[in-house]
Amino acid sequence: MALSPSDLVKQLVEAGVHFGHRVSRWNPKMEPYIHGKRNMIHIIDVKQTLGGILRAKKLIAATVAQGKDVLFVGTKRQARHAVEAESQRCGMHYVSERWLGGTLTNFRTIRARLNRLDELDKLWETGAIEAGYSKKMKATLGRERDKIKTNLEGIRKMERVPGLMVLIDVRREHIAVKEARKLGVKTIAIVDTDCDPDPIDLPIPGNDDAMRAIELILHELAEAAIDGKQTRPDKGDKVDNTPEGQRRRSARSQFRAEDGKPGEEPAVPVENAPAETVVAATGA
Numbered sequence: 570m571a572l573s574p575s576d577l578v579k580q581l582v583e584a585g586v587h588f589g590h591r592v593s594r595w596n597p598k599m600e601p602y603i604h605g606k607r608n609m610i611h612i613i614d615v616k617q618t619l620g621g622i623l624r625a626k627k628l629i630a631a632t633v634a635q636g637k638d639v640l641f642v643g644t645k646r647q648a649r650h651a652v653e654a655e656s657q658r659c660g661m662h663y664v665s666e667r668w669l670g671g672t673l674t675n676f677r678t679i680r681a682r683l684n685r686l687d688e689l690d691k692l693w694e695t696g697a698i699e700a701g702y703s704k705k706m707k708a709t710l711g712r713e714r715d716k717i718k719t720n721l722e723g724i725r726k727m728e729r730v731p732g733l734m735v736l737i738d739v740r741r742e743h744i745a746v747k748e749a750r751k752l753g754v755k756t757i758a759i760v761d762t763d764c765d766p767d768p769i770d771l772p773i774p775g776n777d778d779a780m781r782a783i784e785l786i787l788h789e790l791a792e793a794a795i796d797g798k799q800t801r802p803d804k805g806d807k808v809d810n811t812p813e814g815q816r817r818r819s820a821r822s823q824f825r826a827e828d829g830k831p832g833e834e835p836a837v838p839v840e841n842a843p844a845e846t847v848v849a850a851t852g853a
Contacts, residue, residue, distance in 0.1 A: 577789065578619055584781035587613045589762030599762045602774035611762040613774050621773035622786060625757045626793035628771060629733060632755075633797025637732025638662060640724070641787070642745050648737040648777075651784040655791040656723065660798065662731065663723035664745070673730065673748040682717055683725055689714040730754060735790055738777045739764040759786060 572580065581587075589595070589603065589611035604614040629639060641663040643652035649665045656663035664672065672679055689710055692698040698707055734749050736742045736758040746768050749756050758769045759777045766772040776782050 572785075572789065574619060574623070577622070577785070578615060580785055581618060581775075581782055582615060584785060585779045586618055586775040586782035586785075587615050588776050588779070589613050595762045596765055598765055598767060599760065599774070602760075602766070602772075603762060613762065613776070618773060618775045621771065621775075622789055625735075625771055625773060625790055628755070628757065629735075629790055629793040630797040630800075632732040633794050634800040635732065636801055638727065638729075639733045639735060639790075639794055640664070640727070640731040641735045642668060642742050643737035643783070644668060645738050645741055645777075647780045648783050648787075651780070651787045652737065653723070655784075655787040659791040659794040661791075661794055662727045665723060666719050668742060668745045669720060670744055671748075672724070672745070673752055673754070676730075679721065679724070683721055686714065686717045686721065686725070689717075733757065735787075736769075737783060737787075739766075739769060757790070759783065 587604070589599075592606055592609050592611060595603075595611055599611075602614055602617050604612045606612060633639060639659075639661045641652045641656045641661060643649060643663075644665060644667055652663050652665045669679065692702075692710065693714075698710065702710065730752055731754060734745065734754055734756045736745060736756060739746060739758050739760055740763065742758075746756060746758075748754075750768060755770045756768070757771045757773065758764075759775050760766045760769060760772040761775070761777045764777075766774075773786060775786065
C-alpha cells in the first residue's frame with residue numbers, strides 16, 4: 570500500500586535519503602538538488618526527492634497502463650534484494666546481479682542464452698539428465714545452468730524492449746543508461762550528489778547507498794506499476810507500441826527502439842510536505 574506524502578517524507582528522512590556524499594566528491598550538475606552542506610557533507614533537498622517520486626509514479630502508472638513493461642536495474646549490494654523483491658511483487662522485469670553489455674542492444678544473443686536455459690531446465694524436469702549424461706557432463710551442464718540463471722533470471726520473460734527503466738546508482742549502471750538512451754527508452758533513477766543527472770529523463774535525488782531509503786522508493790514505484798496494471802487493456806487485445814505515424818516493424822525486429830528522442834514529462838505538482846520535518850532533518 571502506498572504511503573501518504575507526509576508519511577513518506579518522514580520515513581525517507583529517518584532512512585537518511587537526504588545524506589549525500591562529501592563535498593569534495595560532488596558533481597556540480599547536482600547543485601539544483603542540494604539543500605546545503607553540513608559537516609562537509611551535502612544535504613539533498615527532500616522536497617525535490619518527494620517531487621521526483623511523485624512524477625516517477627505518474628510516469629510508471631501511465632507507461633504500464635499502455636501495456637508496456639518496466640525494467641528495474643540495481644546490481645549493488647544495497648539495492649539487490651529490494652530490486653528483486655519489488656520487481657517480483659509488481660510482476661516486472663529486473664537485473665540484480667550483473668548488467669551484461671548488450672542486454673538491450675544485442676537482445677537476440679541474450680534471448681538465445683535464455684532459450685538455452687529453457688533447454689537445460691527441461692533436462693532436469695524430465696529426468697533426462699540422470700539417464701543420458703555422465704556425472705562429469707551433468708556437473709558441467711549444472712554450472713552452465715546456474716550461471717545463466719544467476720545473470721538472466723530477472724529478464725527471462727522479457728520479449729520486447731521495456732517502456733521504462735528504473736535504475737539505482739547511475740555511476741555503477743552507466744552501461745545500462747547508455748543502452749537505454751541508444752534505444753530511446755525513458756529512464757528513472759535515484760541520483761546521488763556524485764552522479765550526473767543529465768542522461769536521466771526523470772531523476773530522483775537521494776542517497777543511493779541507504780538500503781532503507783532504496784526500499785521505500787522502490788516500494789512506491791512498484792505500487793504505481795501495480796496500479797497501472799489494473800487499467801491495462803484486456804489481455805486479448807494486442808497492444809500496439811508503435812508511435813503514431815511510424816511504420817510498423819516486423820516481428821523479427823520488434824525489439825528495436827522506438828524512433829525519436831524521448832520527450833519530457835509534464836511536471837506534477839508536489840504536495841507540500843511538513844516544513845518542520847524537512848527543516849529538522851536537513852539541519853537548515
